[in-house]
Amino acid sequence: MQVGLIGLGIMGAPMARNLLRAGFDVTVATRTPGKAEKFAAENSSLGNVKAAGTPAEVAAASEVIVTMVTDSPDVVAVAQGEDGVFSAAKPNSIIIDMSTISPQVTRELAGEARQRGLYWLDAPVSGGEKGAIEGTLTIMVGGDEEALERARPVLAAMGKRITHFGPAGTGQSAKLCNQIMTSVNLLAVCEALTFGAKAGLDLATLHQALTGGAANSWALEVLGKKMIERDFKPAFMVRLQQKDLRLVMGAANANHTPLPAASLAHQLLAIVEAEGRGDDGTQSLLRVFERMAGLEKE
Numbered sequence: 254m255q256v257g258l259i260g261l262g263i264m265g266a267p268m269a270r271n272l273l274r275a276g277f278d279v280t281v282a283t284r285t286p287g288k289a290e291k292f293a294a295e296n297s298s299l300g301n302v303k304a305a306g307t308p309a310e311v312a313a314a315s316e317v318i319v320t321m322v323t324d325s326p327d328v329v330a331v332a333q334g335e336d337g338v339f340s341a342a343k344p345n346s347i348i349i350d351m352s353t354i355s356p357q358v359t360r361e362l363a364g365e366a367r368q369r370g371l372y373w374l375d376a377p378v379s380g381g382e383k384g385a386i387e388g389t390l391t392i393m394v395g396g397d398e399e400a401l402e403r404a405r406p407v408l409a410a411m412g413k414r415i416t417h418f419g420p421a422g423t424g425q426s427a428k429l430c431n432q433i434m435t436s437v438n439l440l441a442v443c444e445a446l447t448f449g450a451k452a453g454l455d456l457a458t459l460h461q462a463l464t465g466g467a468a469n470s471w472a473l474e475v476l477g478k479k480m481i482e483r484d485f486k487p488a489f490m491v492r493l494q495q496k497d498l499r500l501v502m503g504a505a506n507a508n509h510t511p512l513p514a515a516s517l518a519h520q521l522l523a524i525v526e527a528e529g530r531g532d533d534g535t536q537s538l539l540r541v542f543e544r545m546a547g548l549e550k551e
Contacts, residue, residue: 254278254407255317256280256315256318257279257280257311257319258319259320259321259322260320260321260352261285263488264321264351264378264382265283265322270296270299271385271411273302279302279303280310280311282305282306308332309337309338313343317347317407319349320338320348320350323352323496324496325355328350328362329358344371348366348372349374350374350375350376352377353429353432354377355504356375356504357507359395360422364421372397375395376394376408378392378412381475382489383488388410388411389412391413392416393416394408395427396421432501433501435494436519439476439518439536447539447546451548457481460473485530485533487535488534490533491537494522495523495531501515501519525537525541
């Protein structure tokens with residue numbers, strides 16, 4: 254099967270490598286000049302990989318086209334823009350958007366794809382950079398079930414838990430549920446570690462204890478450890494979490510769903526952005542709690 258992948262960022266590059274390791278012929282493209290060519294040269298030992306200059310070139314060479322870009326406008330540009338996927342995709346091709354974008358925009362793109370004789374699956378992921386590297390992403394899928402079954406070997410090369418939720422847009426809605434929980438869990442970890450520090454507890458010992466009990470979560474295990482080690486490098490950037498939370502709030506407003514805890518996380522992360530730390534990892538939120546508690550650290 255010929256597979257294309259558009260977007261070679263923190264997530265897209267390791268996902269493309271896993272497709273190569275699974276034996277797929279892969280054509281890659283990205284918006285950064287020279288990046289696709291560099292990727293192809295550096296990963297030629299993994300399998301048959303080619304660089305393309307535009308999304309249209311990727312689509313023309315592929316039966317399954319994967320997109321992994323930042324936001325709704327980026328996906329729209331990749332699909333509908335000049336030299337976009339829609340302009341060159343062959344009939345019955347499957348487009349799998351693994352970005353996190355608006356469910357409504359997804360439904361609109363899926364409708365246009367259908368009119369063109371194409372299939373559109375929304376398949377956003379959870380698991381972060383680590384999951385992308387290890388090929389263990391959780392993948393939440395909306396769209397045609399038959400197309401999903403055809404594309405399942407491609408998805409299985411990148412993730413371990415693949416769940417179909419229903420028609421177009423439902424995968425994105427499921428991902429937004431994930432982002433609500435990750436943001437609120439992040440809030441809880443920051444609050445608990447700040448409280449522990451003020452109480453004079455050794456945070457490494459506290460982390461060891463809490464990860465063995467009912468309070469455990471991915472946020473505590475992974476991000477809590479980074480917080481204690483003062484490692485604020487991004488696995489998932491604050492500005493991207495904020496983009497996802499804006500999507501959450503937009504969808505919640507549209508269907509009149511109150512989200513008080515997620516709203517608080519969104520506002521507190523805005524403080525991190527206002528300080529110019531939007532490219533930090535989300536665990537950088539700890540610094541806001543520390544300052545509120547009078548714990549001045551770097």
